[in-house]
Amino acid sequence: MSSPFDFTLALGDDALIAAQRLGEWTSRAPEMEEDIALANIALDQLGAARLLLTYAGELEGAGRDEDALAYLRGDREFHNCLLVELPNGDFGVTMAKLFFLAAYQLPLYTALSGCADERLAAIGAKARKESAYHLDHASLWVKRLGDGTDESHRRMQDAVDQVWPYTQELFTADPAAPVDPATLRADFDAVVSAVLDEATLTRPADGWAPGGGRSGVHTEHLSYLLAEMQVLHRAHPGAKW
Amino acid sequence: MSTDHSPLWEVFVRARRGLSHTHVGSLHAPDAELALRNARDLYTRRQEGVSIWVVPASAITASSPDEKDAFFDPAADKVYRHPTFYEVPDGVAHL
Amino acid sequence: MYGNDFAPPEDGPGGGLLGEVEAAEAALREAAARARRGGPAPDEDFAAYFADVIDADQKIEPRDWMPEAYRKTLIRQIAQHAHSEIIGMQPEGNWISRAPSLKRKAILLAKVQDEAGHGLYLYAAAETLGVSRDELVELLIDGRQKYSSIFNYPTLTWADVGAIGWLVDGAAIVNQVPLCRCSYGPYARAMIRVCKEESFHQRQGYEILHTLAHGTPEQKAMAQDAVDRWWYPSLAMFGPPDGDSTHSAQSMAWKIKRFSNDELRQRFVDMCVQQAEILGLTIPDPDLRWNEQRQAHDYTQPDYDELMQVIKGNGPCNRERMEHRRRAHSDGAWVREAAAAYAAKQRNKEKVAA
Numbered sequence: 001m002s003s004p005f006d007f008t009l010a011l012g013d014d015a016l017i018a019a020q021r022l023g024e025w026t027s028r029a030p031e032m033e034e035d036i037a038l039a040n041i042a043l044d045q046l047g048a049a050r051l052l053l054t055y056a057g058e059l060e061g062a063g064r065d066e067d068a069l070a071y072l073r074g075d076r077e078f079h080n081c082l083l084v085e086l087p088n089g090d091f092g093v094t095m096a097k098l099f100f101l102a103a104y105q106l107p108l109y110t111a112l113s114g115c116a117d118e119r120l121a122a123i124g125a126k127a128r129k130e131s132a133y134h135l136d137h138a139s140l141w142v143k144r145l146g147d148g149t150d151e152s153h154r155r156m157q158d159a160v161d162q163v164w165p166y167t168q169e170l171f172t173a174d175p176a177a178p179v180d181p182a183t184l185r186a187d188f189d190a191v192v193s194a195v196l197d198e199a200t201l202t203r204p205a206d207g208w209a210p211g212g213g214r215s216g217v218h219t220e221h222l223s224y225l226l227a228e229m230q231v232l233h234r235a236h237p238g239a240k241w
Numbered sequence: 242m243s244t245d246h247s248p249l250w251e252v253f254v255r256a257r258r259g260l261s262h263t264h265v266g267s268l269h270a271p272d273a274e275l276a277l278r279n280a281r282d283l284y285t286r287r288q289e290g291v292s293i294w295v296v297p298a299s300a301i302t303a304s305s306p307d308e309k310d311a312f313f314d315p316a317a318d319k320v321y322r323h324p325t326f327y328e329v330p331d332g333v334a335h336l
Numbered sequence: 337m338y339g340n341d342f343a344p345p346e347d348g349p350g351g352g353l354l355g356e357v358e359a360a361e362a363a364l365r366e367a368a369a370r371a372r373r374g375g376p377a378p379d380e381d382f383a384a385y386f387a388d389v390i391d392a393d394q395k396i397e398p399r400d401w402m403p404e405a406y407r408k409t410l411i412r413q414i415a416q417h418a419h420s421e422i423i424g425m426q427p428e429g430n431w432i433s434r435a436p437s438l439k440r441k442a443i444l445l446a447k448v449q450d451e452a453g454h455g456l457y458l459y460a461a462a463e464t465l466g467v468s469r470d471e472l473v474e475l476l477i478d479g480r481q482k483y484s485s486i487f488n489y490p491t492l493t494w495a496d497v498g499a500i501g502w503l504v505d506g507a508a509i510v511n512q513v514p515l516c517r518c519s520y521g522p523y524a525r526a527m528i529r530v531c532k533e534e535s536f537h538q539r540q541g542y543e544i545l546h547t548l549a550h551g552t553p554e555q556k557a558m559a560q561d562a563v564d565r566w567w568y569p570s571l572a573m574f575g576p577p578d579g580d581s582t583h584s585a586q587s588m589a590w591k592i593k594r595f596s597n598d599e600l601r602q603r604f605v606d607m608c609v610q611q612a613e614i615l616g617l618t619i620p621d622p623d624l625r626w627n628e629q630r631q632a633h634d635y636t637q638p639d640y641d642e643l644m645q646v647i648k649g650n651g652p653c654n655r656e657r658m659e660h661r662r663r664a665h666s667d668g669a670w671v672r673e674a675a676a677a678y679a680a681k682q683r684n685k686e687k688v689a690a
Contacts (some may be wrong), residue, residue, distance in 0.1 A: 016438075023432045023441070026448050027425040027660070030668025031247075032456055033268060033279040033424075039449035042281055046442050053438075067437050091671045140274060147673025147681065155670065232436045232494055239552050241436040241494075241544075246676035247470075249463070267460045269469060272679035283453055303399075311344075 002176035004117065005059040006079065010214055011108075012052030012081035015127075016070055017222070018101060019045035020229055022089055030091055032122070037137060044130040071233040075216075082213040083166040085222040088124060091203045092145050092159035093153070095170065099138035099195070104170045106131040107187035120178055138196045146199025151155040153200065160196070161204050168209040218221040249298040252275040252284055254291055262294055270295075353513050357531040360516035364524060367394050390591055395521035398464040406590055410520050411465050412481070413592065418458035419483035420474045421451045423657050427491040428500055436494060441541050444497060450537065454530045461526040484508075485643060486573050486650030488513070495548055495555075495562035501541010503563070503570040509534050509605045511574065519591035542611070549616045556616075564614075564620045572638040574601040580640075588678050605635045 022042035029035035053066040064072075083101060088094045108129050112124025145156040173182035196203050212218065231239075247269045253262040265284045270276035276295040285291045353591050370392075382401040389396055396402055432448065434442035459469045475481040486504055491497065512534070515527040543651040548559035575581055587593035595603075605624075612619050621636045645651065 019432065019441075019451070023445055026429040026432055026445070027422075027452075028664045030664075030671035031269075031284065032422065032434070032452055032459075033270065033275075034668075034671075035452045036282045036449055036456075037278065037444055039452070040286075043442060043445055043449070047444065050438050051489075070438055077653055091668065108537065140278065140402075144271075144275075144675050144678040145671065148677045150669070151670050152674030156297060228433050229508075232434050236436070236552060236554060241440055241547060241551075246679075247672065267463070268456065271675040272682060275675065283456060320529065 002174050002177060004120075005056055005178045007179075008056040008059060010079035011083075012049050012056055012069070014076050014084050014101075014105075014181075015045045015052060015143065016049035017078070017084040017225065018098075019049055020044075020225060021086075021092075024088055025094065030089055036105075041134050041137065044134065046125075047126045048123065048130070051126075051133065055119050055123070063085075067233070071230045075217060075218050075226050076237055077212050078222060078226070080222075081166070081217060082168050082210055082219055083163065083170065085213070085219060085225060086163065086166065089159065089162070090155060091141075092155040093162060095138050095141040095145065096156070096163040098134060098160040099139065099142050100167045100170075100192070102131050102135035102138055103188045103191045104167070104184060106135050106191075107184040107235065108179060108181070111184065115178045116234045117178055135191070142195055142201070143199045146196070146201040157201050160201055164204040165208045165210055168206065169213060171213040172211065172214065247271050248281070250295045251298050251301060252280040253294040253296070254280075255293075256291055262292065267298065273297075294330055301333075338342060338634055345520055353509050354532070354535045357512050357516050357528055359536075360524070361395075361528050363517065364395070364528070367687055369394075370394070390519050393519075393591070395524060397521045400647050405586070406592075409587060409590070409592060410523065411462055411467050412623070413587075414458055414462040414465075414523055415467075415472045415475065415481055416483060418455045418462060419481060420487065421458060422476075423487045423661060425451045426657055426660055427487055427489070428497055429654075430491045431494060431497050434494070435497075440544070447501075447537050447540060450533050454533070455503040457526045457529060461522040464522045468573060473665070474624040477658075479492065479649075479658065479663055482647065483657075484573060485646040486569050488646050488654045489565070491652050492565075493558050493562060495545065495558040496566065498544030498548060498559065499562035500543045501537055502545055502611070503541075503566045504573070505534055505538040505571045506608065507539055507573045507604050508665055509538060510600050510607065514594035514600075515592075517594055522605070523592075542615075545615055545617065549667075559615075559624040565619050567620050571601055571604070571635075572640070572643040574604065576640055576643070577637070585629035596642075605633050609633055649660075 020040045022233055025035070025038045025042075027035065029038055049070075050066050053069045057064040057066065057069055078214035083097060086093075086097060088097075100104065106128060109124040113121050113128055115121050117126070142156065142160075145152040147153070167188075171181050171185045171188070174180055175182075193203060210219075249267055249269055249323065250267060250273075251267050252265050254265045255262045260291075267316050268283060270279050273295060280293050280295050281291075285293065383403070386396070386401055386403065386406075389400070396406075426541055428444060428451075429448050432444055434439060435444050457474060460473060461470055472481070476483065486507075491500070509531060512527055512531050516524055516531060518524045518527065545559050545563070548555040550556075578584060578596045578598045581597050584593060584596055588596070608619065609624070624635045626632075627634045646654070649655075
């Protein structure tokens with residue numbers, strides 16, 4: 001899984017599926033200001049996805065552009081982590097997903113910005129700033145929900161417990177990749193522990209560690225997500241939009 | 242959320258170094274940290290290098306001798322009736 | 337600006353109206369620069385002073401005395417406008433997940449996001465009149481205040497996203513551009529800002545339709561079908577004919593409104609005819625033709641009985657739109673409460689520390 005194409009594609013898929021899920025929040029956020037913030041984050045993820053998928057297509061050299069990769073692959077050909085495809089749940093679950101994703105993407109993109117591949121380095125340099133913002137936003141909400149009311153504390157702890165197992169897949173070692181995910185674990189742990197502590201939340205113990213996303217074995221959710229995302233594009237083969 | 246729980250904040254933006262902060266509008270947020278994030282999203286579309294101030298509207302005392310207020314007395318200096326959108330800061334696209 | 341990565345279509349709409357927005361902004365600054373003697377003299381009648389400011393084409397500001405009916409009219413109008421932006425996110429938001437290319441997805445997300453922003457600008461303008469946003473949101477959720485009826489129609493195909501941009505946003509801009517000269521300062525300023533952003537919306541809708549109309553036969557049929565369904569509801573956006581419009585005369589006298597419903601509708605029709613030709617799509621009105629004498633197009637009026645039915649709550653999507661809004665509001669209650677509780681805790685900590 002460590003060829004530059006596989007690596008780039010997997011990161012692009014992470015960003016694309018995260019954007020698709022965040023986009024589902026549009027017009028449904030707890031407050032109008034938050035609707036705008038979630039759309040911003042979705043737009044950042046989508047922007048990164050487009051850059052990464054475009055580059056993946058070039059690395060592959062088979063003439064696939066961002067849309068061919070986004071719309072014309074089945075779920076077994078997607079390499080995103082399971083974390084991003086999980087349903088949104090309530091706002092607490094969405095913030096838990098975003099928090100863990102951003103705590104992973106920030107050191108990842110930061111490392112990428114210094115890698116030898118110039119294109120990936122440029123994408124990393126752009127995306128790391130956005131990830132820092134996502135991490136900031138999610139942390140802010142994890143703290144407020146964790147240390148808000150009794151109900152919000154209960155919901156936020158549930159959300160963290162529910163999502164936590166899916167974080168482990170993110171750090172599977174891949175020494176040949178442009179950035180070995182295993183090297184990101186320490187940064188992730190430090191950020192997560194600090195924020196959860198401040199939020200009066202308990203960090204779950206490591207145990208069940210679902211995986212398979214990177215090799216195209218997904219949860220049942222992804223196929224539905226793709227069915228919706230791809231329906232129109234696939235109904236009109238070759239059409240321009 | 243009642244207005245007490247999510248008070249009004251006035252937002253001031255400095256678009257570029259060398260310019261002064263200018264009132265651009267207002268928004269609701271439960272605390273200063275969220276107000277600042279929301280202001281960045283709403284009024285600058287997260288353009289980098291933009292300096293933002295948020296001020297609780299309740300902390301502003303206003304005097305507007307040119308505007309003659311009879312109806313709202315005695316709460317005349319309440320800033321929830323402060324005019325929004327005074328000036329568009331120079332150089333910020335789509336503000 | 338996110339997603340704005342396409343060139344405006346040649347001969348596309350927007351340019352002239354944007355010029356008018358800029359002219360309104362210049363007029364606002366010019367009127368502000370015109371020196372006035374300060375406030376009214378101690379013995380001067382407030383009503384006379386108010387009339388004087390309006391006559392001089394200057395802006396009424398939040399702390400000015402104003403007739404109660406002026407204030408009420410503005411609150412109602414600005415709030416309905418704000419509600420429309422917020423409810424208006426739904427029909428287009430319906431296609432974000434299925435947008436047919438990643439570029440279109442990004443543009444649509446950015447557009448729907450803009451609408452949330454416009455809603456917030458407008459609620460803020462309404463708040464300057466002494467009403468809180470929470471009160472206004474309650475009025476919407478309880479069904480005591482309305483939003484634009486156009487959003488009670490469904491978006492059945494992707495082409496509807498284009499038709500909303502071209503026709504609905506187009507009609508909205510024709511309606512809103514004169515509001516940039518509204519006598520109430522905060523509303524005029526909010527509208528200037530909204531109109532500048534809306535011109536991007538209309539362009540993106542027009543470009544979607546243009547692409548479809550020049551695409552496969554299925555795509556072209558999709559585009560024509562959307563125009564067929566959205567044309568008359570868009571005409572109805574200007575409200576009932578002048579003879580039946582209850583608020584118009586007073587609003588015109590107060591310079592809240594600058595043109596009558598029928599004048600604006602005519603302007604919109606005249607604008608659309610040439611744009612439709614460039615698209616290669618047909619406006620679904622066999623009686624649409626140029627009237628040399630009037631120097632304007634004759635056209636078929638929308639079905640105002642249908643408009644009244646939709647306003648009463650009997651449009652295809654009224655119930656869904658309201659349910660969606662109510663659910664978002666109630667599902668988010670625990671989050672808003674948590675944020676308020678957290679803020680209160682932080683304030684207490686600061687007090688203890690001090």
